[in-house]
Amino acid sequence: MQQTLQRERLALDGGRPVRAKPLPPEWCGAHHMDGAELAAVERVVRARSPFRYYGLALQREAEQFEREFAAYLGVKHALGVNSGTAALQAALAALGVGFGDEVVLPGYFWVSTVAAVVRSGAIPVLVDSDATWSIDPDKVEAKITERTKAIITVHMGGVIGRVAELVRIARRHGLPVLEDCAQAAGASQNGRKAGTFGDIAIFSFQLNKHMTAGEGGMVVTNEAALYRRAFAVHDLGYFRNAAGRLEFSDPDAQLWGIGARMSELTAAVARVQLAKLDGICRRMRTAKNRIKAALADLPGVRMREVLDPAGDAGSFLYLTFATRAQSLRFVEGVRAEGIVAAEGGMYPIHFDDWGLHIYYNIPSLVAKKGIGARSVWDLAENAGSDVSYGKGTCPVLDSRLARSVVMCVASNLTDDDVADIVAAFRKVGGEVA
Numbered sequence: 001m002q003q004t005l006q007r008e009r010l011a012l013d014g015g016r017p018v019r020a021k022p023l024p025p026e027w028c029g030a031h032h033m034d035g036a037e038l039a040a041v042e043r044v045v046r047a048r049s050p051f052r053y054y055g056l057a058l059q060r061e062a063e064q065f066e067r068e069f070a071a072y073l074g075v076k077h078a079l080g081v082n083s084g085t086a087a088l089q090a091a092l093a094a095l096g097v098g099f100g101d102e103v104v105l106p107g108y109f110w111v112s113t114v115a116a117v118v119r120s121g122a123i124p125v126l127v128d129s130d131a132t133w134s135i136d137p138d139k140v141e142a143k144i145t146e147r148t149k150a151i152i153t154v155h156m157g158g159v160i161g162r163v164a165e166l167v168r169i170a171r172r173h174g175l176p177v178l179e180d181c182a183q184a185a186g187a188s189q190n191g192r193k194a195g196t197f198g199d200i201a202i203f204s205f206q207l208n209k210h211m212t213a214g215e216g217g218m219v220v221t222n223e224a225a226l227y228r229r230a231f232a233v234h235d236l237g238y239f240r241n242a243a244g245r246l247e248f249s250d251p252d253a254q255l256w257g258i259g260a261r262m263s264e265l266t267a268a269v270a271r272v273q274l275a276k277l278d279g280i281c282r283r284m285r286t287a288k289n290r291i292k293a294a295l296a297d298l299p300g301v302r303m304r305e306v307l308d309p310a311g312d313a314g315s316f317l318y319l320t321f322a323t324r325a326q327s328l329r330f331v332e333g334v335r336a337e338g339i340v341a342a343e344g345g346m347y348p349i350h351f352d353d354w355g356l357h358i359y360y361n362i363p364s365l366v367a368k369k370g371i372g373a374r375s376v377w378d379l380a381e382n383a384g385s386d387v388s389y390g391k392g393t394c395p396v397l398d399s400r401l402a403r404s405v406v407m408c409v410a411s412n413l414t415d416d417d418v419a420d421i422v423a424a425f426r427k428v429g430g431e432v433a
């Protein structure tokens with residue numbers, strides 16, 4: 001028999017789909033919520049004390065969560081906030097980013113990363129990606145000017161890029177590095193956890209993250225001065241002492257607050273999720289590595305470079321094809337095979353549909369918009385920054401996005417689910433690539 005006849009007909013072409021039942025949606029932490037989170041919430045509600053600084057019978061959940069999170073990472077200071085976006089704002093303010101400054105960051109991120117720079121009054125300067133899909137350290141130096149105030153690296157999809165090289169370059173120029181670890185809780189590289197490479201880092205506990213309380217965030221740092229400033233910004237503009245009383249005496253922590261304190265309810269849930277984080281990542285990583293291994297011999301399908309697969313949090317698999325047509329046909333093909341997330345989930349999708357993760361999809365960035373009539377790009381202090389944000393600004397990233405597919409790896413896949421994903425990916429991948 002000829003080989004073409006032995007091939008199974010794709011569901012797209014009228015063949016039998018690999019799978020009939022949708023896969024679980026991608027909300028990693030939520031799948032593992034159980035009576036422990038319920039008991040945590042109940043504890044706070046029974047105490048009728050949902051605010052962290054005072055209450056009828058304060059449980060000190062936020063304080064304990066910060067201590068536990070700091071211990072998990074091995075850092076000195078952790079500050080709970082109400083979102084990753086707020087954490088970014090507080091971290092940039094801690095670094096003193098403001099008018100007249102430029103902040104170097106990748107073009108692949110989440111809109112919040114770049115929004116925090118703009119809302120700080122500074123100019124975002126985009127750098128292209130390397131094969132790890134992170135900011136390319138080889139291209140950073142060319143973007144540093146006398147105005148550069150900080151460098152942001154974003155550990156997208158649970159994977160850390162060439163962060164040690166990036167930090168070395170930053171040090172050479174006396175610049176701080178902010179790690180956006182919103183998508184990287186539980187990730188590591190060579191035994192070192194995400195959030196411990198740079199000067200300050202942020203996390204998110206929104207629903208899509210590896211551990212979740214629905215919303216929530218964290219700023220971490222080893223530097224007391226940065227912690228005090230981040231603290232002041234997340235609260236009322238001033239530091240609070242251990243008793244929760246505001247302090248006005250530190251001139252470096254007389255700032256403007258954004259009212260982003262973490263609630264006791266959030267902290268209580270997040271504490272339980274933190275204890276589950278490594279287990280959640282282990283499950284995702286195991287499934288992801290099984291899928292990767294099964295696709296290794298498929299010619300024409302390339303995978304993201306992961307420098308330390310043992311530290312991959314495992315939440316996302318990116319597949320890149322030689323041509324755009326192949327990538328589009330692959331998504332269409334595997335979806336037809338029944339590899340789709342249940343209601344509310346998005347995956348698998350083409351990067352065309354990855355929205356505000358990509359710089360050129362953000363209308364207010366591309367058009368350099370302000371909130372009022374003028375924007376940060378109009379400020380006299382910012383004049384002279386030579387920046388653009390339209391498609392083509394990061395050509396390596398752009399070309400890869402045009403040919404790539406995102407597969408989320410749910411945290412509760414069964415062996416059969418993984419086997420179906422592998423079967424469908426091989427069936428369609430063998431045909432299109």
Ligand SMILES: Cc1ncc(COP(=O)(O)O)c(C=O)c1O
Nearest residue numbers: 083084085110112182183204206
């Ligand atoms: C890379 C990245 N940075 C920042 C954020 C912002 O976090 P949050 O949604 O908690 O504000 C997110 C998640 O939404 C993210 O994925």
